[in-house]
Amino acid sequence: MKIVLKNLTKVFTNKKTQSEVRAVDNLDIEIPDGKLVGLLGPSGCGKSTTLFMISGLQTPTSGRIFFGETDVTNLAPEKRGIGLVFQNYALYPHMTVLQNIMFPLTNQKISKKEATNRAHVAASLVQIEELLDRKPAELSGGQQQRVAIARALVKNPNVLLLDEPLSNLDARLRLQTREEIKRIQRETGVTTVFVTHDQEEAMSISDFIVVMKLGVVQQVDVPQVVYDDPINLFVAKFLGTPPINSFLGEIRNHKVYIGNDEIMETEFEDQEIYVGIRPEGFIVADDGVLSCEIQQLEVMGRDVSIIAKNAACEKPTLRAIVDADIKVPATGLVKFNLKPNKVFLFNRETEYRLGKEPIVESAPIENEQPIEANEAGESVSTVEE
Ligand SMILES: Nc1ncnc2c1ncn2[C@@H]1O[C@H](COP(=O)(O)OP(=O)(O)OP(=O)(O)O)[C@@H](O)[C@H]1O
Ligand SMILES: [Mg+2]
Structure with a gap:
């Protein structure tokens, strides 16, 4: 089932102080049928609120929600055909696993036999058939989470909504369970929204990613594109471990400078910028364009992490990852050449990537031109900030 969110907005108003939080601001996305979309962003950016609005547990302040062609904005949660899984799996402790999974069916007019059958199908999907007689307390965290997923799937939902379903699991189990979720999603073909x-x-599990910041969508695309082609500094910094290195830089005469080092040419005009360089974008070279001072090396199997200083770096140190075969001195000066597709330039003020700035939308003028493009100096200058 396709999900369409149209200008979806949720404003929470504190009754005492009358202060407002725009938890979700004008969200406009379409989630194709059968896909798994990852809602990604830092704490408080509105991921859960978005999910709750899709589920019907929260009502939007404005905007519409469609499942397929049906407007479900005012439809009660239980009528939407959703399966929900939260971070803390909230199983009923006194019930067995089987009873837990069957529970969503007990209020429906379904025979006990059919309910049991469907519970078994859901349990086999998440591979916990041998656990059906146990109580939740007798299960590991990962097993409990799988029970929760089976319970969400047992009603054959149109839409599966998962809110940080793996965050209570240890690292190994997280990895394993996320692969499971991907498999289950593929096998059932249920349209899924995965919050993390x-x-x-998000990168590993999603067909595409929605990156959010302060309630506002930043970028929607397949994971690799969001990584390779970030729209702004926030997105560039949010994706990738270790994170992108960010430098104060400048463009002069179509040349990009970090400090006094001229690192590359550019088509963009003179301005102050941030230069983002992914850790894998550095190449150690005697004739390198960027000089840094090595602080420390971390050898990690295939790779070496070079931790180095550069006065223009936003952080005390930068991190470059190079092949373990490459000879790198343990201290002293190191010079890097840069892989052009790993270097991104951002407007210092707006933090948009150069060339990716949105066209101003605020002016109610048809066939709107960018302000500076209007050389006749006519009425277009009524555009207001
Ligand atoms: N019931 C509420 N009343 C008032 N403010 C709320 C309420 N629920 C959420 N908020 C605020 O809305 C914003 C978005 O919250 P939300 O829970 O959607 O964030 P999130 O992205 O899920 O964060 P996290 O990763 O921490 O779970 C936050 O600023 C939060 O404080
Ligand atoms: Mg949340």
Whole structure:
């Protein structure tokens, strides 16, 4: 079932102080049928609120929600055909696993026999058939989470909504369970929204990613494109471990400078910028364009992490990852050449990537032109900030 969110907005108003939080601001996305979309962003950016609005547990302040062609904005949660899984799996402790999974069916007019059959199908999907007689307390965290997923699937939902379903699991189990979720999603073909603040999790599991910041969507695309072609500094910084290195830089005469080092040419005009360089974008070279001072090396099997200083780096140190075969001195000066597709330039003020700035939308003028493009100096200058 396709999900369409149209200008979806949720404003929470504190009754005492009358202060407002725009938890979700004008969200406009379409989730194709049968896909798994990752809602990704830092704590408080509105991921859960978005999910709750899709589920019907929260009512939007404005905007519409469609499942397929049906407007479900005012439909009660239980009528939407959703399966929900939360971070803390909230199983009923006094019930067996089987009873837990069957529970969503007990209020429906379904025979006990059919309910049991469907519970078995859901249990086999998440591979916990041998656990059906146990109580939740007798299960590991990962097993409990699988029970919760089976319970969400037992009603054959149109839409599966998962809110940080893996965050209570240890690292290994997280990895394993996320692969499971992907498999289950593929096998059932259920349209799924997966909320996480973990970029690696989102990258690995999603057909496409929605990156959010302060209630506002930043970028929607397949994971690799969001990584390779970030729209702004926030997105560039949010995806990738170790994170992108960010430098104060400048463009002069179509040349990009970090400090006094001229690192590359550019088509863009003179301005102050941020230069983002992914850790894998550095190449150690005697004739390198960027000089840094090595602080420490971390050898990690295939790779070496070079931790180095550069005065223009936003952080005290930068991190470059190079092949373990490459000879790198343990201290002293190191010079890097840069892989052009791993270097991104951002407007210092707006933090948009150069060339990716949105066209101003605020002016109610048809056939709107960018302000500076109007050389006749006519009425277009009524555009207001
Ligand atoms: N019931 C509420 N009343 C008032 N403010 C709320 C309410 N629920 C959420 N908020 C606020 O809305 C914003 C978004 O919250 P939300 O829970 O959607 O974030 P999130 O992205 O899920 O964060 P996390 O990763 O921490 O779970 C936050 O600023 C939060 O404080
Ligand atoms: Mg949340």
